[in-house]
Amino acid sequence: xxxxxxxxxxxxxxxxxxxxxxxxxxxxxxxxxxxxxxxxxxxxxxxxxxxxxxxxxxxxxxxxxxxxxxxxxxxxxxxxxxxxxxxxxxxxxxxxxxxxxxxxxxxxxxxxxxxxxxxxxxxxxxxxxxxxxxxxxxxxxxxxxxxxxxxxxxxxxxxxxxxxxxxxxxxxxxxxxxxxxxxxxxxxxxxxxxxxxxxxxxxxxxxxxxxxxxxxxxxx
Amino acid sequence: xxxxxxxxxxxxxxxxxxxxxxxxxxxxxxxxxxxxxxxxxxxxxxxxxxxxxxxxxxxxxxxxxxxxxxxxxxxxxxxxxxxxxxxxxxxxxxxxxxxxxxxxxxxxxxxxxxxxxxxxxxxxxxxxxxxxxxxxxxxxxxxxxxxxxxxxxxxxxxxxxxxxxxxxxxxxxxxxxxxxxxxxxxxxxxxxxxxxxxxxxxxxxxxxxxxxxxxxxxxxxxxxxxxxxxxxxxxxxxxxxxxxxxxxxxxxxxxxxxxxxxxxxxxxxxxxxxxxxxxxxxxxxxxxxxxxxxxxxxxxxxxxxxxxxxxxxxxxxxxxxxxxxxxxxxxxxxxxxxxxxxxxxxxxxxxxxxxxxxxxxxxxxxxxxxxxxxxxxx
Ligand SMILES: Nc1ncnc2c1ncn2[C@@H]1O[C@H](COP(=O)(O)OP(=O)(O)OP(=O)(O)O)[C@@H](O)[C@H]1O
Ligand SMILES: [Mg+2]
Numbered sequence: 210x211x212x213x214x215x216x217x218x219x220x221x222x223x224x225x226x227x228x229x230x231x232x233x234x235x236x237x238x239x240x241x242x243x244x245x246x247x248x249x250x251x252x253x254x255x256x257x258x259x260x261x262x263x264x265x266x267x268x269x270x271x272x273x274x275x276x277x278x279x280x281x282x283x284x285x286x287x288x289x290x291x292x293x294x295x296x297x298x299x300x301x302x303x304x305x306x307x308x309x310x311x312x313x314x315x316x317x318x319x320x321x322x323x324x325x326x327x328x329x330x331x332x333x334x335x336x337x338x339x340x341x342x343x344x345x346x347x348x349x350x351x352x353x354x355x356x357x358x359x360x361x362x363x364x365x366x367x368x369x370x371x372x373x374x375x376x377x378x379x380x381x382x383x384x385x386x387x388x389x390x391x392x393x394x395x396x397x398x399x400x401x402x403x404x405x406x407x408x409x410x411x412x413x414x415x416x417x418x419x420x421x422x423x424x425x426x427x428x429x
Numbered sequence: 430x431x432x433x434x435x436x437x438x439x440x441x442x443x444x445x446x447x448x449x450x451x452x453x454x455x456x457x458x459x460x461x462x463x464x465x466x467x468x469x470x471x472x473x474x475x476x477x478x479x480x481x482x483x484x485x486x487x488x489x490x491x492x493x494x495x496x497x498x499x500x501x502x503x504x505x506x507x508x509x510x511x512x513x514x515x516x517x518x519x520x521x522x523x524x525x526x527x528x529x530x531x532x533x534x535x536x537x538x539x540x541x542x543x544x545x546x547x548x549x550x551x552x553x554x555x556x557x558x559x560x561x562x563x564x565x566x567x568x569x570x571x572x573x574x575x576x577x578x579x580x581x582x583x584x585x586x587x588x589x590x591x592x593x594x595x596x597x598x599x600x601x602x603x604x605x606x607x608x609x610x611x612x613x614x615x616x617x618x619x620x621x622x623x624x625x626x627x628x629x630x631x632x633x634x635x636x637x638x639x640x641x642x643x644x645x646x647x648x649x650x651x652x653x654x655x656x657x658x659x660x661x662x663x664x665x666x667x668x669x670x671x672x673x674x675x676x677x678x679x680x681x682x683x684x685x686x687x688x689x690x691x692x693x694x695x696x697x698x699x700x701x702x703x704x705x706x707x708x709x710x711x712x713x714x715x716x717x718x719x720x721x722x723x724x725x726x727x728x729x730x731x732x733x734x735x736x737x738x739x740x741x742x743x744x745x746x747x748x749x750x751x752x753x754x755x756x757x758x759x760x761x762x763x764x765x766x767x768x769x770x771x772x773x774x775x776x777x778x779x780x781x782x783x784x785x786x787x788x789x790x791x792x793x794x795x796x797x798x799x800x801x802x803x804x805x806x807x
Contacts, residue, residue, distance in 0.1 A: 327515025330480055331578075332505030332532050345519045
């Protein structure tokens, strides 16, 4: 009977769970999206620049965000932006920068210089080379960076509850204070499943992308 | 066609890779750049499509200073085969080959047709290979694709940087032969980097020997083999090869120097008498100035003998093949075997008959050589 009780919470609190779940998806999604928008172009810029100190400076800064304990980072940002969703998104965004940047950089770095030289020698303009040769070749790396980042941003996002950022974390905290064990477990399981589903979908996407850069080529 | 004038190239780190280079590559010829690793072959080649810019001096293509041409435009007009093939791994073979035409905005249909044509040219079946990725081809097939990719937009100048270096000796030889065959059809101006002397001798019209950023010698394979400029060149050619080439006499040393000839207006009976006299079964026809016109055999004369008005010029045949006095004997013998002819006329550069290489003269030469060798031993 008690086992059954643990399951019934899904039924009884479904509206809450779904509401918080969608908040959670939004939080993680927007953070990763922002992370991509900043980190991918930054990665391209870094690979193109010949200025050494710019590379090391950027990597060091993004690395620092990575090493600040998450709660401390949240607290620090909260002192500036106050409590709420913005703070949570800001923190998660900062966390996502490093892994996406690193993978983007590695993706471009992995391209055989001979191939770049060959493209240059055949008369690709720098922009054509970037779009038609370099990005397609770096794409598998970039995609796997996005996937890994998303998975662990989904779990970091639970902490957003601490600063009133919404998401499943809020539900877990509430349940903790009420000692509502079934709800604690139910919302944690939701977060876990979300991470797994995100991993699965992005994994599929990653494969599709690697393939499409081939099949797309086969259309001629 | 391609002219390099007083070129020096200093890299950013201060290394002087090319010193005072002047070079002329003729239209429709293969010029092979050869020299030890690091002597500046690639550096020199990249000056021609502006992947490198000279520190001083200028490069002209068809009389135009290329520093005034937009590098992207310039490169699209020059075929380029990079040292390690450099096929784009994410594009299939058709796309790889069609790269430059696409950059030049040809329409799809035209690109597709051109791609098939080129694949056929190097015996890769378009149906089978068009949609494969480079990784699904053997090394030799990839090199072929690398070469035809450079031909795609039909550029008049092609740069090839050790295009066959990564191959096993057999496929390499095959591709060299294919290139020579191809070049006979397409007549491009090709600059070909190699560090393999045999390869250079096989494919090049002109060979440029380089050493630490300078040109040591520039000439035809024949000139370089016969007159190596210095010890470096001799070492680079190798004693074995020198012996092999220099030990072989030119045709002029072996030929019959005063072959039996007639002029075209002679009558048949008269000609017959000369042949009888000299005990030959055919006779060479030349004009008064000794220009080669053709030949007549004793059978031709017998056949036409009844008609008294017939002249030699009415029954003579012309020659399809002649050799010049500098042709190595081995080459001439191979030619005779291939064509199944008993003799070859030897013409100098003015087209005048110098002599006749006959089977008898070859036997005579070999016999005398054999004799002298034996005497040497005793
Ligand atoms: N970007 C560069 N910066 C500095 N030095 C360079 C650069 N590229 C080449 N060099 C130097 O210039 C010299 C000539 O190089 P290059 O690549 O032209 O040689 P190569 O004759 O093509 O040799 P290989 O047969 O090994 O390909 C070498 O000593 C090389 O180290
Ligand atoms: Mg080289």
